[in-house]
Amino acid sequence: MRRVINKLGATLSASLTLMLGLCATTLVFIATSRLEDDAVNLDFERRAALRTFTVQRGLEEAVQVLSVINHFYATVGDPTRQQFRNFTKPLLERYPYVRAFSVQRFVADDDRPVFEALRQGAVPDFEITALIDGKVERAPQLPFYLVVDYVEPLDGNRAALGLDLTGNPVIMQALEMALASGRPASTLPIRLAQSSSDQRGLLVLQPVYRGGVQPDNPAARRAAMTGDTAVVLQATELVQKILDGAGLLDDDQISLRIFVGPKADESSLVYRHDSAMEQSHGQLTALGNLFSEPSSTMTSFDIAGQTWHMGISIAPHSVFADHYGSLLILLAGVISSLLGAAYLRALSMRSYRVQRLVEEKTAELRHTNALLSDDIKARRLAERALQLRHQAIEASANATIILSAQAPDYPIEYVNPAFGRITGYSPDEVVGQSIRFLEGRDSDPGGFETVWIAMREKREHNVVLRNYHKDGSELWNDFYIAPVKDDNGAVTHFVAALYDITSMKRYEAELEFQASRDTLTGLINRHMLRHHLDQAIGNAERQKQALWLVFVDLDRFKFVNDTLGHKAGDTLLRTVAGRLRAAVREADTVARLGGDEFIMILPEQDELTLDTRSLQRIMDAVAAPITLGGHTLFMTCSIGVACYPADGTDGETLIKHADIAMYRGKQTGRNNFQFYTPAMNEQALERLRIEGDLRSALDNNEFLLHYQPKVDLASGRIVGSEALIRWQHPQLGMVSPARFIGLAEETGLILPIGAWVLRTACVQCRRWQLDGHDDISVSVNLSVGQFLQKDLVISIADVLEDTGLPPASLELELTESLMMTDVEHAIGILTGLKELGVRLSIDDFGTGYSSLAYLKRFPIDVLKIDRSFVRDITIDADDAAITASIISLARHLKLRVIAEGVETDEQLDYLRHYGCDEIQGYLFSPPVPAEKFEQLLRQERAVV
């Protein structure tokens, strides 16, 4: 019984022991499983953290590289394509995940053709393009473009060169972010123009500012932005290269998903790496419960303003593999005793603690290690960036100066080599000195003052300064200064960039000069004249003094231009311009209005009142002979004067009235000056009116000829006639040629009108001859326009042949000034006419600047004394003497001489006394119609 009880007890005890053993074993199994789970989770977290950290650090490094590029661009100013290439080449080698570096520039539509043409110098087919429906095409017209100006490497990125980014809202949004934050900003993933695959890329952008200094608020940054620098990253490739570079893609249990954007979903997925198990997903499903649930984690971080999400998961794994130990324990526990179970439990508890401790220490060590290596990496990066910046500053073409903010007068602490090249001063000469030593005596004192104020207020500033090079030459600088703060935000230094804009300033001054000057003569031009005139009128008004507005127009300038060519015409204008300038006072203004028109402003001065001698001086200056390419020219001018304030109180009116007066001068025989009178206005208006009618007068047969007899003083008989045109105007009645010949010359109508006169006069004269007046001749006035006609000789020969008039019966009257303008040319034409057999006469003789030396070279037959001398022959001793000398001169040169405008017997007696050959004038007859002239011929009486 006792044994039974003992057995039962033992059984019970054994059962109990067994039960206890089983319970203990089960408990040990569960605890061990948990321990194993913890170890697996810990390991996953460590692997995930390492990947997240590596990707984040790689991305930050890519953004940092952009800052280096941006700094280089800002420091160098506007690097050339080659400089940009040289700078980016080592960076591209060092950072293989960078797809490209690029520089964007704003281009206004107006500048587009010039910009494209300039860029085509380096890239022949360069043009501004746009990405339209996935294709790169010529960009449509926009007010401005943000053009990819440089991109490196060019291979593989060629399609991006010239691309206008303004049409890409994602890029423009990122640029806005960069402007708002003042830091580089990234786009969301976009399709790249240069990428043929579906892979998307990211652009990290950093604006470039005018002067290379970043303004401190968004509005100022927006205003100062000239473009941007960018780093182009192929998102998938980037992550792949970062992880691969760190050897983190070998783990076939880890799956990765990387998203860029506000949400981590399929649309923002940029990278995916599947574990080996996940790749054989089908088998997993079949094995079902034998595999554990996958562990996963999602971490988000910010890169250049965009949120990156990194999802990491570990593949489902075999329960057997993870819990092999615990299952063994379960098995052993079932078999082993309660003691073993108890021992196991004690052992496992201890092992759990030890393992936990080991894991914790290992994690701590890894973390410290990672921090240490991060620190080293960060230091290396910072050192590299610092070195790069230093090299960029040293290599910069523009001067960089660092000034102390803590000593009085802000002494210089550093200057780069460009400073020496630009200013001529070595670092030894300037370090420790105030930058003001660059100032010169006549520098604008306000310029540096503004720099000082900005430094006192510890803010950035930009100013254009006129400084001086060490050799004393002028040095224009675009000067930018900005404060440099330490880690606590205290301003310790100022950095200044000094751009040499001397040549640009010179060019500007040259342009300004050009804009105000007449390029041919160097005189001030029409535009600047208005400015001078307004000023002169203002002065005259204040001083209560007069001023003369003198309008000078060269006589027969067209003749020189047409006969000697435009080059000679230009030389003539330059000569005249110089003479006009020399003929007036320093304070007077001489301007060229255009063509052969000059304006002079002669203000009255206290000690000097205005007087017509100054006008005569101007005329004399123009009249001095001018030799041009073997030709000696005798130029004259017509002058019109309008007086302030009598003839106008504003510039426009004064010029208009002086022009009218000048025109009057032209009408009254040129080579004179005329003061404006209100009556001239009427004439100018009339001129406008008759100009229109003149064009149709010939077609309407409104012209007719009158003839004035020429009487031979020896025989007292009519020997010739002068054909003088008349215009029977339908409203104005008979219009004198004095009113329209000048106009006809100006408009070119003189050619058909002159041809009509010549033919009509020849027909008439021949008719008189056929009627029995065999000796009668006709003289016709030849105008400048006709004289310059290339086929003049031929056309006269044709008329003579057509009409049958013997050449000797035709006399051509040419004015003295017409022939004297270009003597050689005139001699050529006159010789041609002479060979035809016609007679040649110099009309209005004595009124021009005749040179007697030339006179004898002209093949002429007759001198016609101008009626202005004849008129006063009996009352003015000078006119009488001139007339007598002309007659004597003619005799000496074996020329016939005729006096026109003879109205009185006294005049006739005088002329007869001195041996004048013929006379013409009202004393015998005014010009009369042909029928009346015929009557005079028929009277056949000795008239004088």
Ligand SMILES: Nc1nc2c(ncn2[C@@H]2O[C@H](COP(=O)(O)O[C@H]3[C@@H](O)[C@H](n4cnc5c(=O)[nH]c(N)nc54)O[C@@H]3COP(=O)(O)O)[C@@H](O)[C@H]2O)c(=O)[nH]1
């Ligand atoms: N190219 C051409 N010029 C022409 C032609 N016809 C005329 N003219 C020129 O027009 C100017 C004015 O001519 P007109 O009004 O006909 O005056 C002429 C005579 O009427 C005038 N005259 C003649 N005798 C006297 C006189 O005793 N007193 C006086 N006060 N005037 C007189 O002189 C003018 C002729 O001058 P000129 O030619 O110099 O001999 C005039 O310049 C004409 O030349 C034409 O067809 N073509």
